[in-house]
Amino acid sequence: MRYEGSAVRSQTYNKTFIDKIWNFFSSVKVGIGIIIVILVAAAIGTIFPQEMYIPPNVDPTTYYKQEYGTPGQIFYLLGFHNLYGSWWFLLLLAALGISLIIVSIDRGVPLYRALKHQRVTRHESFMKRQRLFAVSDHGISFEQVKKVLLGKRYKIKEDNGNILAEKNRFSRWGPYVNHTGLIIFLIGAMLRFFPGMYTDQTLWIREGETAAIPGTKTDEGQYYAKNHKFVMELYNKKDKQFSNALNQVNNEVPKNYQSNVTLYHADPSHVVGEAPQLKKVKDAKIKVNEPLAFGDYALYQVDFKLNEFHRMNLKLEKKSTGKSFGEIKINLFNPKSEYNLGNGYKVKMIEYFPNFKLDEDGQPATENSVPDNPAFVFKMFTPETPKGETAFIGIRKNVEAGKNKYKMTFSGLETKNVSALTVKKDRTLPIIIVGGIIFMLGVVQGLYWNHRRIWIQQKNGQLWIAAHTNKNWFGLKKEMQAISQESGLVMPVDQSDEKSA
Amino acid sequence: MAELSSNLLYIAFIIYLIATAVFAMSLSDKKGNEKAAYTRKWGRIGYGLSILGFISQLGYFVTRWIASGHAPVSNLFEFTTFFGMMMVFAFILLYGIYRTNALGVFAMPIALLVIAYGSMFPRDIAPLIPALQSDWLKIHVTTAALGEGILSISFVAGFIYLIRMVDQTVSSKKTKMIEIIMYLLLCVLGFVLVSAISSAAGYETKFDWTDKKDQKTELTYNVPALVGPPNGTQADNHFGPLLNAPSWMNGEEAPKKFNTFIWSLLTGGVLYGIIRLILRKRIAAAIQPKLKNLKPDLVDEISYRSVAIGFPVFTLGALIFAMIWAQQAWTRFWGWDPKEVWALITFLFYAAYLHFRLSRGWHGEKSAWLCVIGFVIIMFNLVAVNLVISGLHSYA
Numbered sequence A: 001m002r003y004e005g006s007a008v009r010s011q012t013y014n015k016t017f018i019d020k021i022w023n024f025f026s027s028v029k030v031g032i033g034i035i036i037v038i039l040v041a042a043a044i045g046t047i048f049p050q051e052m053y054i055p056p057n058v059d060p061t062t063y064y065k066q067e068y069g070t071p072g073q074i075f076y077l078l079g080f081h082n083l084y085g086s087w088w089f090l091l092l093l094a095a096l097g098i099s100l101i102i103v104s105i106d107r108g109v110p111l112y113r114a115l116k117h118q119r120v121t122r123h124e125s126f127m128k129r130q131r132l133f134a135v136s137d138h139g140i141s142f143e144q145v146k147k148v149l150l151g152k153r154y155k156i157k158e159d160n161g162n163i164l165a166e167k168n169r170f171s172r173w174g175p176y177v178n179h180t181g182l183i184i185f186l187i188g189a190m191l192r193f194f195p196g197m198y199t200d201q202t203l204w205i206r207e208g209e210t211a212a213i214p215g216t217k218t219d220e221g222q223y224y225a226k227n228h229k230f231v232m233e234l235y236n237k238k239d240k241q242f243s244n245a246l247n248q249v250n251n252e253v254p255k256n257y258q259s260n261v262t263l264y265h266a267d268p269s270h271v272v273g274e275a276p277q278l279k280k281v282k283d284a285k286i287k288v289n290e291p292l293a294f295g296d297y298a299l300y301q302v303d304f305k306l307n308e309f310h311r312m313n314l315k316l317e318k319k320s321t322g323k324s325f326g327e328i329k330i331n332l333f334n335p336k337s338e339y340n341l342g343n344g345y346k347v348k349m350i351e352y353f354p355n356f357k358l359d360e361d362g363q364p365a366t367e368n369s370v371p372d373n374p375a376f377v378f379k380m381f382t383p384e385t386p387k388g389e390t391a392f393i394g395i396r397k398n399v400e401a402g403k404n405k406y407k408m409t410f411s412g413l414e415t416k417n418v419s420a421l422t423v424k425k426d427r428t429l430p431i432i433i434v435g436g437i438i439f440m441l442g443v444v445q446g447l448y449w450n451h452r453r454i455w456i457q458q459k460n461g462q463l464w465i466a467a468h469t470n471k472n473w474f475g476l477k478k479e480m481q482a483i484s485q486e487s488g489l490v491m492p493v494d495q496s497d498e499k500s501a
Numbered sequence B: 001m002a003e004l005s006s007n008l009l010y011i012a013f014i015i016y017l018i019a020t021a022v023f024a025m026s027l028s029d030k031k032g033n034e035k036a037a038y039t040r041k042w043g044r045i046g047y048g049l050s051i052l053g054f055i056s057q058l059g060y061f062v063t064r065w066i067a068s069g070h071a072p073v074s075n076l077f078e079f080t081t082f083f084g085m086m087m088v089f090a091f092i093l094l095y096g097i098y099r100t101n102a103l104g105v106f107a108m109p110i111a112l113l114v115i116a117y118g119s120m121f122p123r124d125i126a127p128l129i130p131a132l133q134s135d136w137l138k139i140h141v142t143t144a145a146l147g148e149g150i151l152s153i154s155f156v157a158g159f160i161y162l163i164r165m166v167d168q169t170v171s172s173k174k175t176k177m178i179e180i181i182m183y184l185l186l187c188v189l190g191f192v193l194v195s196a197i198s199s200a201a202g203y204e205t206k207f208d209w210t211d212k213k214d215q216k217t218e219l220t221y222n223v224p225a226l227v228g229p230p231n232g233t234q235a236d237n238h239f240g241p242l243l244n245a246p247s248w249m250n251g252e253e254a255p256k257k258f259n260t261f262i263w264s265l266l267t268g269g270v271l272y273g274i275i276r277l278i279l280r281k282r283i284a285a286a287i288q289p290k291l292k293n294l295k296p297d298l299v300d301e302i303s304y305r306s307v308a309i310g311f312p313v314f315t316l317g318a319l320i321f322a323m324i325w326a327q328q329a330w331t332r333f334w335g336w337d338p339k340e341v342w343a344l345i346t347f348l349f350y351a352a353y354l355h356f357r358l359s360r361g362w363h364g365e366k367s368a369w370l371c372v373i374g375f376v377i378i379m380f381n382l383v384a385v386n387l388v389i390s391g392l393h394s395y396a
């Protein structure tokens, strides 16, 4: 019935290797199998966190065993920690795509042929095979029947006094439309791996700083962003509306994360080393859920760091009197090697550790160049100590080489907030959106409408009636009841009821 | 406003309860014509009550929205009660098409259980964290819940089909499975009873213990401790733990959840036992005669129809709208976070169901069992993924 006698390729050929592959992928059993394997694998992948969600500084080879014991180790060894990017998962998705393409061609073409050339007059055995079927001896007025059928929005074809009434044929294309949507979606998802289609980079940018936005450089130039201010707002625990809920939790509840930025564009510079000429594009407030879109790109608020050390002030003091001989201001990102305080007083910076730690040998070193824990080795020169006195100064650390007369004391700290902005370009999005829309149209088309056909034929002085739908027999029966009431046509019997009763 | 809101929810709850009883009554043992009229009359009353209850709950939803300033679908309580409301809505829709009272007998109490379950979580009106401040949040969550509500009706109809059709004269794997479903539903009731009674009594017992991050913290149980945290000590002299949770169970609040879970299973067992003692037969065997007038084909059709209607709605809400929102909030439309993966699993499962049914002719019993599994997946996503496998979706 489904393809109305039209030949389906997979049922016709089964000789060559290609035929075998074709038949394999066009089988709905295989298709369901692929869906279920993907489903089960995806489910197993959620038992423990994926690699991308474990803390960034841990080693996955030991993490899963440590955290989750033997099951965790098995999870890791079988590769489920990185399931969704693994070659075999991608292969499963590819198999799904291939299956969808093949099944659509295999069945779509014959279905098209069959629906295009429908005969009005059908053979007796065809009529008898239909689930809704009746034979009646009463003659009725065809005109009345046609009127009722037209009223129910059936399309009517006539041949030799026989009628084929049909409606919602388009719904038969639902599966093909939705599968096409899925294929487009899958193709879109795969295109991400082609160069130029996709960018995903993160930029940490301090207040007051202007930085080139990574990944936005093209032949036309590059985008820059200046971060004016990072704003974090918290809900007020006294806020009447929410106070009950807010006081249940110990932590502050954030209300807003926002970076106030200006976007610039610079044309490609012609002279190497020349500073780029920034042209302002626009000012923007980037919030979570409100990215800044420009060109092919979007800039998102994704993270932040509050109160990063920016400048540190220290005073040169004489220990015995506590008298100060001036203050030095150290830009922690760009310290000077010498600070002259005048009158023969100066401080030389011998060494700088932005993020101080002791290395394996117990030697001072720095973790990275972010000044989270700055430490310095100073040499202080005064008229009284012209050879200089050396001191190691860090936060709550002060080590002197020998006995010093002078010391450096903290006198101030300036901090800045840092915003993390992610820049994204995803040229696959339009394809994925189109795929998604087509899929939705296809499922609605196939599932919310049904292809219904009614055959009314005159055979040997009797009236034969048969009706068919591709799904929702209840709805068809209800409609047939209404039609028979209004037109006097006999109500066909549900032959499957008779069998089961 | 907040008070009016919770009163409306309470009223809706009571009306649903009455509607359930009315639907149950409508399945009478009367014979012939009298029966048809009787069934129709009580069915109509039950249906009217369901709609009334739904309107009341809608009132809860609207007033809470006004009180909080955002769509009330942003924590576990709000989402779960909304999901229950969508189940009722889906029931109203499908009853409107098929007029089958038995559907009400099962759909209403299951929706009630869902709402009661949700009400056991903190109900305070909470503000939205930045990631949730998006119109797409409400569009996504409401549509997804509606889709899940409609899909749940396919379970209800499938379950009715199984109770109606599975041979109850002998004990079999199938009768056992049906009883297990009954038992699990009673466990939800057990959870509600234990939580509600303990909280009404203001019960609390505290433990000092060392959690996963090696931090000494205090853990407050709101129900008596059957299972204590691993290597923890009870800080008061309330009823003490009979045993300790295994040592790997050291996640945030994990032992507490485990304890509540055990309580639910036990109470469910007690309830089930009592019912069996009263009925003196399997629960399904006791219900089956009430359903003998029900056409199996019709419930089978209802079950399929719910999937046919619910699947596109679910896809739109739980996948497409979710992707649009995720693209805005988290820079990527898909990130394989557990909640997303489980939405995909639900989608794939119902896709498989449709292929089994439409292409391989799985009707009746096979199709009904599939609908049961589908509902288990939806519930898993609602309960286990939120409480056990926590992802980015910061519910509860």
Ligand code: HEM
Pocket (backbone or CB within 6 Å): A002, A025, A026, A027, A028, A029, A030, A031, A032, A034, A035, A096, A099, A100, A103, A107, A171, A174, A175, A178, A179, A182, A442, A443, A445, A446, A447, B348, B351, B354, B355, B358, B359
């Ligand atoms: C995730 C993947 C898939 C989804 C979401 C999906 C979705 C659907 C839906 C919703 C229908 C019913 C539509 C209707 O009757 O209007 C359908 C029908 C169908 N699907 Fe799929 N499908 C998927 C994969 C596959 C695969 C891999 C195959 C390959 C064998 C396949 C073969 C079919 C066939 C043969 C039909 C029935 C067509 C007919 O009734 O003539 N599908 N699909």
